[in-house]
Amino acid sequence: MEDKKTIKWGIIGCGNVTEVKSGPAYxxxxxxxxxxxxxxxxxxxxxxxxxxxxxxYYTNAxxxxxxxxxxxxxxxxxxxxxxxxxxxxxxxxxxCCIEKPMTPSYAESLEVYNLxxxxxxxxxVAYYRRSLPRFTKINEWLKHQYIGEVRHINWHFSKxxxxxxxxxxxxxxxxxxxxxxxxxxxxxxxxxxxxxxLLGDIKExxxxxxxxxxxxxxxxxxxxxxxxxxNVTGSGTWNFDCHDSLDKVTIYxxxxxxxFSIFHENAIVLESKTKxxxxxxxxxxxxxxxxxxxxxxxxxxxxxxxxxxxxxxxHANWVMDKILGAL
Numbered sequence: 527m528e529d530k531k532t533i534k535w536g537i538i539g540c541g542n543v544t545e546v547k548s549g550p551a552y553x554x555x556x557x558x559x560x561x562x563x564x565x566x567x568x569x570x571x572x573x574x575x576x577x578x579x580x581x582x583y584y585t586n587a588x589x590x591x592x593x594x595x596x597x598x599x600x601x602x603x604x605x606x607x608x609x610x611x612x613x614x615x616x617x618x619x620x621x622c623c624i625e626k627p628m629t630p631s632y633a634e635s636l637e638v639y640n641l642x643x644x645x646x647x648x649x650x651v652a653y654y655r656r657s658l659p660r661f662t663k664i665n666e667w668l669k670h671q672y673i674g675e676v677r678h679i680n681w682h683f684s685k686x687x688x689x690x691x692x693x694x695x696x697x698x699x700x701x702x703x704x705x706x707x708x709x710x711x712x713x714x715x716x717x718x719x720x721x722x723x724l725l726g727d728i729k730e731x732x733x734x735x736x737x738x739x740x741x742x743x744x745x746x747x748x749x750x751x752x753x754x755x756x757n758v759t760g761s762g763t764w765n766f767d768c769h770d771s772l773d774k775v776t777i778y779x780x781x782x783x784x785x786f787s788i789f790h791e792n793a794i795v796l797e798s799k800t801k802x803x804x805x806x807x808x809x810x811x812x813x814x815x816x817x818x819x820x821x822x823x824x825x826x827x828x829x830x831x832x833x834x835x836x837x838x839x840x841h842a843n844w845v846m847d848k849i850l851g852a853l
Contacts, residue, residue: 533621533825536562536596538587538611539603540574543625546811548652549578551818552600557826558818564590587611591618600652601625605711606704609634612649616641623650623821627715628836630706632843632853639836648825650832651839653719654817660794660807664777664784665724672798673779676725679760681717681775681788684768691741691767700742707735707850708744709766717762717775717788719842723833724777726755727841733849739767750849 535552537544540563553560562582565571575583584590591599591614598621601611609629615622622642628635628651642649655661668676690697698704705711722728733750737743746767752760773787782798796803810816823830847853 530597531826532557532559533822534559534561534595534597535600536560536564536590536593536598537600537602538564538590539601539625540565540571541602544574544602546813548600548602548625548812548814548818551812551815553578553580554812555815555818555822557822562590562593562596588614591615591620597621598623604698604704605630606698609638612638613641616645616647619645619647621648621825623652624839625652626719626839627651627711627843627846628839629843630704630711632840632847635840635843639840642836648821649836650817650821651834651836652814652817653716653834653839653842654814655716655720655788656723656833656838657816657820658809658813659816660786660791660805660809661720661724663805663807664786664794667784667796667803668724668777671779672781672796672801673777673783674781674798676756676758676777676779678778679721679725679758679775680778681721681760681762683713683717683763683773683788684765685771686769687739687741687767694742697742700744700746702743702745705744706852707748707846708742708746710735710745710748710764710850711846713789714748714762714764715842715846718845719834719838720788721754721760722838722841722845725758725760728752728760728845729755731845731848733851735850738765741767745850748849752845752849 564584564587568585571583599615601624700708731752735745735748737745738747748764750762773790777784786794793804793806820832824832
């Protein structure tokens with residue numbers, strides 16, 4: 527692939543995730559230029575382009591994918607269309623970043639990964655927590671072995687059902703045809719991918735999953751256990767209609783523990799025989815900025831190995847499918 531000093535991006539899908547979290551990161555990163563967006567609704571596509579200062583907008587994804595000015599494409603649509611668009615991007619010979627999860631299943635993600643690999647095209651997935659300072663600090667603590675040898679990791683995540691959940695109003699995030707495990711697909715994928723990053727890939731995973739509350743068609747109660755390649759054990763519970771909101775991860779070691787949240791922006795806490803530390807590390811306004819800058823550094827400056835690629839995201843899909851009994 528030809529080396530470029532500036533990579534021009536297009537976005538397929540201009541929903542909420544692109545308003546603050548990701549879109550401005552592509553626009554503001556030196557070396558990247560956001561030149562085109564696509565949304566099926568003409569007025570919404572034009573409005574997004576006007577508000578964000580983007581010169582071109584489309585209502586057909588094929589038109590954006592085949593735009594000669596567009597070098598790379600960020601797919602920010604619901605997961606059920608990720609495979610469709612990603613395969614088209616690969617066939618067009620262009621680089622790609624896909625919103626997480628890569629697709630709703632390991633089998634579909636494997637198709638996507640294999641085509642990009644065959645065509646030797648860079649593929650990234652927006653598991654941006656691997657690049658956030660609060661989690662790179664935890665990774666630093668682990669590498670320094672402040673808690674000794676890691677024994678176990680546990681994550682409890684629960685929240686009350688929202689008014690939307692209880693209303694029966696359609697929501698793609700809880701439609702089993704798009705997200706088979708509902709919020710688990712959307713939220714737990716972030717944490718499980720991060721655990722692969724912090725502790726090494728998960729090599730075994732098992733789970734129980736069901737639609738417990740019957741608020742929608744997707745699953746809403748999941749419990750799991752797993753084993754990392756280095757024999758660190760893991761366990762997790764996710765429930766999406768509980769009394770309290772709780773997001774707590776604990777990494778237990780031979781000499782201490784680390785506590786943090788995946789989504790709640792509270793302190794990360796280290797307690798060990800040799801060190802005690804509690805740090806508030808704020809997330810950036812545009813939360814994907816370090817993820818996007820990392821792609822720039824890998825693709826243009828060639829001085830960085832990006833932590834969130836198609837291969838790592840493929841493994842996150844494998845872990846989730848194993849927990850859900852799909853593999």
